Amino acid sequence: MRTTPGQRGYGSAPYGGASPSIRLAKSRMLLQAVVNIPAPRIPLSPRHAQMRTLLEQLLPLPTAARTLRRASREEKEWLEREEDEVEVLADELAQTKALANDRLRAMDALHAEFDGLQTRPPPDDQNMEVISEELHRQADYLRQLEMANTKIKAELARNGNVDVLREEKRTLERRVRSMKELRRRIFHSEEGSAYDGPAQIAKDNSDDTAAGSWILFLALNGVADVSGHHRADNHSTATDSDTTEDQDVTTAGEATTAISIFVLLPPTDSHPSDAPSEEIARQCMKAKVRALARHYQRFEQLPVEKRGGLRASRSLLCDETVRTAARDWLMAQKTPLSERTARRWLVKLGFRRTVFRKGVYVDGHERPDVVKYRDEEFLPTMAKYERRMTQYELRDGVLVAVPPTLAPGEKEIIAQFHDESSFHANEYMSSAWLTHGQQKLQKKTRGRLIHVSDFVNEATGRLVVRNDAGEVIEDARKVIYPGSKGDPWWEVEQLLVQVKAAIKIFEKAHPNCQALFVFDNSSSHAALGSDALHAFEMNMSNGGKQRFQKDTIIPDSDSVPAVHMRGKPQKMKTDDGLQKGLKQVLEERGFNVTGMRAKCKPVCPFENTNCCMARLLSHQEDFANQVSMLEQIITEAGHLCIFLPKFHCELNPIEMYWGWCKHRYREIEKNSFAEAKAAAFKCLDGCPTEVIRKFVNRSWRFMDAYRKGLTGDAATWAVKNQKGHRRVSQRAMMNIESVLNH
Numbered sequence: 001m002r003t004t005p006g007q008r009g010y011g012s013a014p015y016g017g018a019s020p021s022i023r024l025a026k027s028r029m030l031l032q033a034v035v036n037i038p039a040p041r042i043p044l045s046p047r048h049a050q051m052r053t054l055l056e057q058l059l060p061l062p063t064a065a066r067t068l069r070r071a072s073r074e075e076k077e078w079l080e081r082e083e084d085e086v087e088v089l090a091d092e093l094a095q096t097k098a099l100a101n102d103r104l105r106a107m108d109a110l111h112a113e114f115d116g117l118q119t120r121p122p123p124d125d126q127n128m129e130v131i132s133e134e135l136h137r138q139a140d141y142l143r144q145l146e147m148a149n150t151k152i153k154a155e156l157a158r159n160g161n162v163d164v165l166r167e168e169k170r171t172l173e174r175r176v177r178s179m180k181e182l183r184r185r186i187f188h189s190e191e192g193s194a195y196d197g198p199a200q201i202a203k204d205n206s207d208d209t210a211a212g213s214w215i216l217f218l219a220l221n222g223v224a225d226v227s228g229h230h231r232a233d234n235h236s237t238a239t240d241s242d243t244t245e246d247q248d249v250t251t252a253g254e255a256t257t258a259i260s261i262f263v264l265l266p267p268t269d270s271h272p273s274d275a276p277s278e279e280i281a282r283q284c285m286k287a288k289v290r291a292l293a294r295h296y297q298r299f300e301q302l303p304v305e306k307r308g309g310l311r312a313s314r315s316l317l318c319d320e321t322v323r324t325a326a327r328d329w330l331m332a333q334k335t336p337l338s339e340r341t342a343r344r345w346l347v348k349l350g351f352r353r354t355v356f357r358k359g360v361y362v363d364g365h366e367r368p369d370v371v372k373y374r375d376e377e378f379l380p381t382m383a384k385y386e387r388r389m390t391q392y393e394l395r396d397g398v399l400v401a402v403p404p405t406l407a408p409g410e411k412e413i414i415a416q417f418h419d420e421s422s423f424h425a426n427e428y429m430s431s432a433w434l435t436h437g438q439q440k441l442q443k444k445t446r447g448r449l450i451h452v453s454d455f456v457n458e459a460t461g462r463l464v465v466r467n468d469a470g471e472v473i474e475d476a477r478k479v480i481y482p483g484s485k486g487d488p489w490w491e492v493e494q495l496l497v498q499v500k501a502a503i504k505i506f507e508k509a510h511p512n513c514q515a516l517f518v519f520d521n522s523s524s525h526a527a528l529g530s531d532a533l534h535a536f537e538m539n540m541s542n543g544g545k546q547r548f549q550k551d552t553i554i555p556d557s558d559s560v561p562a563v564h565m566r567g568k569p570q571k572m573k574t575d576d577g578l579q580k581g582l583k584q585v586l587e588e589r590g591f592n593v594t595g596m597r598a599k600c601k602p603v604c605p606f607e608n609t610n611c612c613m614a615r616l617l618s619h620q621e622d623f624a625n626q627v628s629m630l631e632q633i634i635t636e637a638g639h640l641c642i643f644l645p646k647f648h649c650e651l652n653p654i655e656m657y658w659g660w661c662k663h664r665y666r667e668i669e670k671n672s673f674a675e676a677k678a679a680a681f682k683c684l685d686g687c688p689t690e691v692i693r694k695f696v697n698r699s700w701r702f703m704d705a706y707r708k709g710l711t712g713d714a715a716t717w718a719v720k721n722q723k724g725h726r727r728v729s730q731r732a733m734m735n736i737e738s739v740l741n742h
Helices: 021-037 046-058 061-119 125-157 162-189 196-199 207-219 233-245 251-266 272-301 318-329 339-348 368-388 492-509 582-588 613-618 629-636 654-668 673-685 690-709 712-721 730-739
Strands: 352-357 393-395 399-400 411-425 430-436 448-458 464-467 472-475 478-480 513-519 640-643
Touching: 046 629, 061 162, 125 162, 125 411, 207 673, 233 393, 251 629, 368 640, 368 690, 399 690, 411 492, 411 673, 411 690, 430 582, 448 492, 448 673, 448 690, 464 492, 472 492, 478 712, 492 513, 492 629, 582 613, 582 673, 629 640, 690 712
Parallel strands: 411 513, 513 640
Antiparallel strands: 352 430, 393 399, 411 448, 448 478, 464 472
């Protein structure tokens, strides 16, 4: 097929329309074709033969070049990794050398002190024998340190694991500190006219008690092993050994260490001469607690317990026959076991508390915008309102109401915490005791829904009106049963109706008081009215298909160029009754929008304020700071409204109220939807007012902890430590500082 001059095979030029990669490929094909041309019968000239040879040599060059580039890149990456590893190992080697030098200096000092002790006249044969034995143990321990240092150097030479070296270095440091403390204790006891040592401790006590004190002291410092001593005393802990079976292995190990310490200690009221042993044990326990606190602060977990093992963990319950017989015997008991004993036996029999998990929760608790709103707006506002509230403080185990001191014209504020929750008809406990491999058969659906919207407060527990007999005659709670055949789903219109009714109920239940309605920061609670100002729903010109928006007042700030228009009202309709467009509204405020587009498509650039007319108008204060319908209804009624920070459910006590109700609701057997509704109302009405006040105080404690700079686990620990109170005390703050600073 012939082509016209304007219709070339690959575009308007010989490869003109193709990309560079296509042109390169075709060039290679042409070159290959030239090389593969069969040799003609007529011999080629020397020039043509030379060209053919050059072409054959050029073909493999691109592939070789790519191979060389790839190899050089890999070599470069390998060299960079090796340089990083060499730097890390060099740092570790320098630290280890410094540590080894310190150990050698300490060993030389101990040898010098040992030589000095040998030159001194022995005050007592018995005491000198103990000292010699102890110093021999110190020498053995120092030899172990030298072996450990040699092992570290060998590990560095073999380019070993850096984490293992660090752990061994920390172990050596701990042991050296223990040796220094031991040496200081020995020479401190030597002061005076004569060295008494353990003989002085045993003056008014039995030899067994004095030996036990020394064994305890040496064991805590890593010198002696207490496993072969005081077997007669260790039987006293056997009855308590099973009390920690259901706890963490680390916790069990620490508890066993503490029990062993106090078994070896002499009685506290035996004789004043026992004071040194008690002081030694007390100091060692303090050091142990500080070490655990530092380890938890660094690694966010307790150290792994390495004692025990397979032989120590053997039990008759490992036999299936014994385990089955024990289970049958426990089930046949008529007298119920205590909850602690039952939990212990469940663990021994192979059961584990299994939680039925579903879904993932993404936390934004410490997001910068959330923290800014919490610290700069919410907490200062709540502190201002709290001054006018009745506070319930814990005194002698009872919450006592402390009325506020009000200025003339002020009203008492009662906070009303709002939230919504749902109960499912087939909702049961989220965990159960199951054997290994066992699975509980659950229903496919959670059943019909019971949606509850309610308020709680400190004064009456829930927002209700009661008669003289204490019966509820008006309730602010709203319950619906949404679904395909039930009520409509919960919307902001239903919430507005509930809030209007709640305001009337509050004014009846608490006359001469002002309500502070506290809502979570959801999009439905911040919904605006149908005539709200929305720049992106406006056209560029007047009229057209755009909704009518309410009139506004131009902000009295520098954001408005027209100085004479600041603080004056602005109508959003023209004289003809048309809705104004973006251009006229901005020009009335003094903006020059000539050549500016109405809206960006598809969206405006990030962090831009004047890319288009809609974005420019939306950043005006009257458009950006509009009051939601919910807040407008409450403020017009003369009450207060505030929104919680996002992701801060701990600041809303009604969340704890839902947990209290649902925990009991899930324990009730429900065979029909009517029974589910009855169970839900029974749990919702059954929470005592005293419990709700404790929930409210817990939320106030969290607010006080955040004001004092605590966050995360530190705030949770402080709130839990001050259970029942309204604020985090200075004592709790000092405890946190003491743990973090040691």
